[in-house]
Amino acid sequence: MNELLRNALALPPQSSSIAREIDTLHYTVILTTIAGVTIAALVTAVFLIRYRRRSAAIPLTPRVILPIWLEVVVFGGLLAMFCAWWLVGFIQYRKIQNPPPDAMPIYVTAKQWMWKFAYPSGPTSTDVLVVPVGRPVKLIMTSRDVIHSFYVPQFRIKQDVVPGRALTAWFEAIEPGTSEILCAEYCGARHSLMRGQVVALTGDDYARWLDAARAPLVLPGAKGDGHGLAERGRQVAADRGCLRCHSLDGSAFIGPTWAGVFGQRRRTADGGEVLIDEAYLTQSMMEPRAVIAAGFPAVMPSYQGVLTPEETSAILELIRSLREVSPAQVVPPPAVPLEFREAPAAGPGPGRAAGVVPGSVPGGAR
Amino acid sequence: MARPNDELSDDELSSDEHAPGALGYVLVWLALIVLATLTLFASRAVTGGWGLVVALAIAGAKALLVLAFFMHLAGGRPVHRLTFAAAMAFLVLLILGILADVGTRSIASSYVDDMGGRP
Amino acid sequence: MTLTVVPPEPASPEPPPPAPAPPLGAEPAAVELDYLRAEPGIRSWLTTTDHKRIALMFLVAVTLALILGGTFAMILRTKLLTPGPALMSPMTYNRMFTLHGVVMVFMFMIPAIPAVFGNFCLPMMLGAKDLAFPRINLASFYVYCTGAALTLWGMVHGGADTGWTFYAPYSTVSPTDVAPVAFGVFVLGVSSIMTGLNFIATTHMLRTRGLRWHDMPIFVWAIYATSVIQVIATPVLGLAVTLVALDHALHMGIFDPALGGDPVLFEHLFWFYSHPAVYIMILPAMGVISEIVPTFSKKHQSSYRALAYSSLGIAFIGFLTWGHHLFVAGISQFDAGVFGLLSMFVAIFSAIKVFTWISTLYRGSITFNTPMLYFFAFVYLFAFGGMTGIAVATTSLDVPWHDTYFVVAHFHFIMIGGTLTAFLGAIHYWFPKMFGRMYPERWGLVSAFLVFAGFNLTFVPQFLLGNAGMPRRYYSYPVRFHILNVASSLGAYLLATALILTLAYLLISLRWGARAPANPWGSRGFEWRSPSPPPVHNFVTPLDPTRGPYAYDEPPPDEVPPVST
Amino acid sequence: MTAPARVPAVQIQYDSLERQHVTARLGMWVFLSSESLLFAGLLALYAAYRLAYPVEFHAASTHANLVIGTVNTYILLTSSLTMALAIHATRRGRRRDTVLLLVATMAMGLTFDVLKAVEYAEHLAEGIAPGGYYTYEGLAAHGAVLYVTLYYLLTGLHALHVTGGLVMLAWLTVRAHRGDFTPGSHIALELGGLYWHLVDLVWIFLWPLLYLIG
Ligand code: HEA
Ligand code: HEA
Ligand code: CUA
């Protein structure tokens, strides 16, 4: 029954743990709609035929007043049905919106027109999200420019990705295989090409993939814009005098080092803690006084209006690229952000390579 | 709903609405000035969340005075009161609808909290 | 193509009156010329304050807007025949759907029924000689033209690509020229407010002696409720688009996250207007249907009060549901729950209307003219479109559906299946009154059927596309969506053909149609108690409202010439 | 509005001049309702951002010029009085008083605008400018700049209304001087008064919201 209806309604496969129940509600609502509307249309048709004028003259027609109890029953009943749908829907919605506590976090950064994923254990990837089957995954998403929307039809999830906010979505893939990621909020010229893939792997494969991903980062780096941008960031940092106070090698000068800080938590002077991410770093550049790192003087000038957006992002990329550098190591050249690129295979969009994952066969081959 | 037009009394049709008269206007004005001054002091005396409540309450009182007497809502046709009240109701609704959202989630910059849990 | 002009079935067999003579049904005392011929010359038209003439000018304007928006739609559909790049660049496509949305919503749909048929009929239905503020009425037409011109200029001058929703922050950084289009929308909004204001004042103050609120035709209630929304909600839209334009031009940054702003607040402001705005589009259409049904079934409305008050109910509750466009936009779950629940309530009022029309047919004496076929299409398409609205208002279901073709299909079902259908119904229904000519009934029925068929072929596949996961505003799409897209495009061509056919025979019958009697449908409606076309001041003898507009259980009032023997 | 000519004529659709005037008044109220919703959007933004940034809003509001703000409040309140009295004078048939009171109202409106301009100039000189133009160093931009932008938008929109009101008052003054308004028929003056009071009404709320954040 489920399969029949799913195919009749052209719904994609149910690849996440919540898909099935959402579809069940979907069937209920749509079938009721079709039935209700068909009945309404049929009744109309029957009346149109049954009460058509048979004489040339216009007869007087009776004034029919509907009994009030009938109206109350019909509309009360309808309202009750709608409210029941709302109730079920809202319970499901809460479920879709609130990730289970043990979900594995993955960080998603959307920008025109690509998806970047960062894993807790270090690796990053573009447009290809690799997840383990049977384990809830929580996506913590933000955007670098405009609003995008993370949509995986097979998982029945969608969440707008809003700049300046970290919104979450979660899912649990129930079988190995790939599913398409689509951007569902209009975001500019290449909105329709902002697609990607989720690759769900079984536990073993996932572990193997992780190992491979964590291994020394020696992938054909020339493509990623991270490298060039990070280089540029180094230039900017020197030109703008950042390096007078900040180091790239882990040593503390006047200000904190930039090495190995990205993704860490920073203790603040007022006793709190913040996560060092793009937004915090940007804020530190534009309004250094908003949050003061513990143990450092509040001396850094604001670079609002001084750094161009392009320079700002170059520095961000530089600091990101230094995430792997442990504060003890001294490393030029900077680590290249990991990007898995192999045979472009069935690319999700022209011009951009789809990732294929080392150590596994994506596409539900098992 | 307003009453059907044919029930409009001659009184309502006369262009002279029930106006307070010159002395009345001056008294209303005095009250407005007093209230304005009161706001000024209240803003010093009452701070925190209540400050806003007091300020808005006084502003509301002043607005009512202006509406009722300067703008003749007090003696005018009920439909005028209804019209403006409806507008105010929707104004409040807009604000409430947005606050119901913003007040129960985090807005732009406070999002760092949400990012918790990252290793 | 040979066009046979068929006299309407229930039309009176009397010979049409000679050309310039006083129109049929006029008392001998009336030597007044009808409003079309009263003062000839372009100038007298352009400076007229006669609500009927202004209505006609609006009719021309919105028809042009419909053709323009329809042309964009055809271009969109032609592009979508191919999954990959074709025909135009992505940016051109993006501008195209934006302008399609903007033109259709702000230049066609919102003024369509109120400014044309509301303008024409409201004073007549109240027994008034004109609207309360005729000059504001004329001004609203010129403001409309200014806004339209601005929008069109912005279109030529680069064209916005933000979608009709202008979401920040994209709209504030878009490489295209957003400001003129946004400002054009603002000006169009001013026109809409002026129209609404006029209708409210007219309804309150210019009902003819003895016409009480509960004797007014349902259409007036619908227009009145619409006007309330127009007056209350439109300023908020004006403000929201102005902020976007300011931001685009001057970087005001009120929604800019870099400055601490929150883009979702723009969405709140936009939908505070635009959700009620969808009721600006549908309420007048419901009003039209509420006139057509009793006329052609010769029966009193089953429940006058239910129809009248449900319009107000939709207008008011409609203000409380805007958040249902934001379920996945990042609003709080609390807000989503509240707005989701309230959306369910607004549906009840629509359901009340649908069931009331259907039950009005019961034991009627029905003739099946073109407007009736449109009514049938309306019931089916609106109910389906509305129920899919309920489906997307069900919070969890909207998560996969949001911003997919399912939503596109939902609103085209209501806006074309509902409003455009009612607009076409209205134009056929009031054509004799407005122009004093009959349209060809047979052609009317055929093209109404084609519209219905073409429409279903266009938009039913889009529901399936949405289910399958095709997002909207997609220039290129994965190949697995190909077949359904081709079906939809073919349907669109059929729909366009049917509409062009409609336009063609209507234009032809303007000149060559049979002369229309005062009341070809045998309606009891007030506007039919005056000659066709009406004299400048609407009625030859003052309207006597004692016999109501739906009193089909009583013998007809005397003014109406006897119809069909 | 349906501006009556010198000799007020009843338009064709009305049965009496009285009804025409009552209708005009209703129309004006509908217009004022619509107008106040224009401010609603900005007020809603204000509410949302103030809820999100209470501290920043407080800090930023201390930079507003309370003296000018307060003086302007008294000025507008008083101009409302003179406007009301001007209509009262017309009702009593005192044409000269009407003109004088209208001129006084205009003078106060003008003073309001001038003071506002002074205030703007002061802020701009300091770098307290809206949005991306904000360069003031004494106050971290984040959050505070939203207050500043809203300050400009709200007071700017209001000042536009004051200015529009002034144009309208000038026209009314000319007509009053010409003697267009009689005790029994002065609808244009009345509507103008309503509009002017609305401008006052808006300021009554803007003042505590922008200048007096406790
Ligand atoms: C005229 C226009 C119009 C109308 C009247 C409606 C009416 C409704 N709309 Fe629609 N809507 C739009 C135009 C309209 N809409 C547009 C343009 C968009 C997209 C905007 C964009 O993003 O670009 C949209 C989007 C939209 C969304 C957002 C989807 C998304 O983006 O994710 C939602 C969500 O709740 C929604 C809900 C509703 C509801 C609940 C109604 C209700 O009012 C419907 C009520 C009617 C009925 C319920 C039918 C009557 C019922 C019956 C006859 C009973 C049938 C019988 C049985 C079942 C027994 N609409
Ligand atoms: C009133 C509203 C309205 C109307 C009538 C239409 C009509 C049509 N629309 Fe549109 N549409 C919208 C409102 C409307 N649309 C909106 C708001 C959007 C969202 C935009 C956005 O994303 O921002 C949209 C988006 C939209 C899309 C999605 C684009 C995308 O997301 O990529 C598509 C795709 O198929 C589409 C198709 C059509 C088609 C085929 C028609 C056809 O029905 C058109 C047929 C009409 C004609 C061909 C004109 C012929 C007319 C005459 C000859 C005149 C007859 C006149 C008389 C008889 C008086 N529309
Ligand atoms: Cu990103 Cu659309």
Ligand SMILES: [Cu+2]
């Ligand atoms: Cu809606």
